[in-house]
Amino acid sequence: MAARFKLLTVFAAILALTACSLPRGAALQSEILKERKTENPTFQVVAVTRENIPGILAWSAHSGYGTYHWPKTSNGATSSTIRTGDKLDVTIWDSQDNSLLTNPGQRFTKIENLEVDSNGSIYLPYVNKVGVRGMTTAGARAKIQSRFEPIVPSAQVQLSLRQGRDHSVDVVGGVAQPGAYPMPSRNYKILNVISDAGGIPGAMRNPQVRLIRGSSTYEISADKLLEDGSRNALLQPRDTVVVEADERAFTALGASGQESLIYFPKDNVTALEAMSLMGGLSDFRADPKGVLVLREYAPEHLSHSGAGPDLQQVVFTFDLTSADGLFAAKKFPIHPDDTVLATESPVNAVQTVFALVGSAFGLTARAAALGN
Known part of the structure; x- marks a missing residue:
């Protein structure tokens, strides 16, 4: 009996240490958010619900996310004008x-x-x-x-x-035939030159169209450009047009289908769509009440009046076990450089400890039997 008791004591100590440092692929939500209970937390925690989602959307609007800087469209004359160098x-x-x-x-x-x-x-x-x-x-x-x-x-x-060089538009990338394109008239528009340059490859990820005019740069996605004729901007001589794949991305971490940098497949991605792009939550590891989005705002976007966040670093939390949380996640916009974290379920640690305890007692029983 003494030997058995001693063996059980040793295993109990091992289990106590193991329970404190079980191997996991992600942190628990409580571990990440524990600092919010301190006197001077360095980040703000916002539980996202249907009630506060309009205010959070206003934060995004004030930060400039999701808005396009694009020149207004007008019509020019159908004939060309003579310029220096022609x-x-x-x-x-x-x-x-x-x-x-x-x-x-x-x-x-x-x-x-x-x-x-x-x-x-x-x-x-x-x-x-x-x-x-x-x-x-x-x-x-x-x-x-x-x-x-x-x-x-x-x-x-x-x-x-x-027409000389001063009466042309440069298309420098993202099309089948980049080059300098003379303007056939003063009514030459951006979709005209993209078409003349062979169009945008269909395999390009959410192509972004950039118009460089002097010291100003304008940008819009090809989808937005094509869906509304009023965005078909009139070109000016010496404009430069660049078409590139969308390089915006967010980081996926934790108990999800994949942990990687995920590029935006379209202009706007919601938190619920981000979960899908990450391969969903792991059935046996993830805590559906602990999906977090970590974001950093610029200092000029801070506000203590509700028009913006109180602190630069904000952790948004989602409870995907409720309809309220799901609907809120469906409207919450993911920003470029956000980190979307699927935290580990605390139940997993308990189940692992029980499994270890069961294994320990089984091992103890076998050791005692051998001792007899």
Whole structure:
């Protein structure tokens, strides 16, 4: 009996130590949130419910998440305007014999590759410089012909335009055929140039369209751009268009189907959708009352009036065992760089301890039998 009692005492001590440090794949919710009970916690804990979800959505709106900075759409003229760097071909017809402009036996003369200079002018014989920048080809043709009338009254002018670099749009990535695309008219829009560049590959993850104009950058997802014609922005010369896969992501951790960096497959992902993207909660490990979203807000978004969080670091908690928690999770937006944590169920630790106790007593019984 003494040997048995001693053996049981040893096993009891081992079990006590084991219960305190059982191997787990994730922390318990109580372990993570215990600091909130201290006098000066460093993070804020918010239990997400249907009642407070409107206020939390306002926090997201104030932080700028989910909003797009995109130029307003307008319509331009259907004709191109002449810009510095464009090249003009001028053909002058004159039916008179001994014309100043044509060689004997010819009815026309052609002057090619007249580049519009930095002053917006081209040089023509007999009339010197003619300012054409900002004009349409029809307007420039009429102006040139009017300048020739005092010299050659019967002259007729034809004009063709080859647009230079200053009258093109660069598409630098995310399309089948990147390159510089001349603007065929002032009514050239962003969907036009994307189409001319071969379109966006269908396999690209939630493609994002970025428009760089001078020192300003605008961005919108391709889905948002396509769903509303009012977002089909008018392009300007020297615009740059970039199409890229959506690089926004959140981190999935804990007792879920996968622990990894998960990219956004669409513009907005809710907490409930995040659970699905993570492969769901582990049936035997996860605590459905302990799903946490860890987020950090910028200092300028803090507010003690309810318009924003009180502290920069916030832990949002979800109880997915209730309809209230499920509906709230369905509306709660996940932000880029959030951490979504499925905590470990405390029941698992108890079950493991009981299993170890049972094993210990079984081992003890076998040891006692061998001793006898």
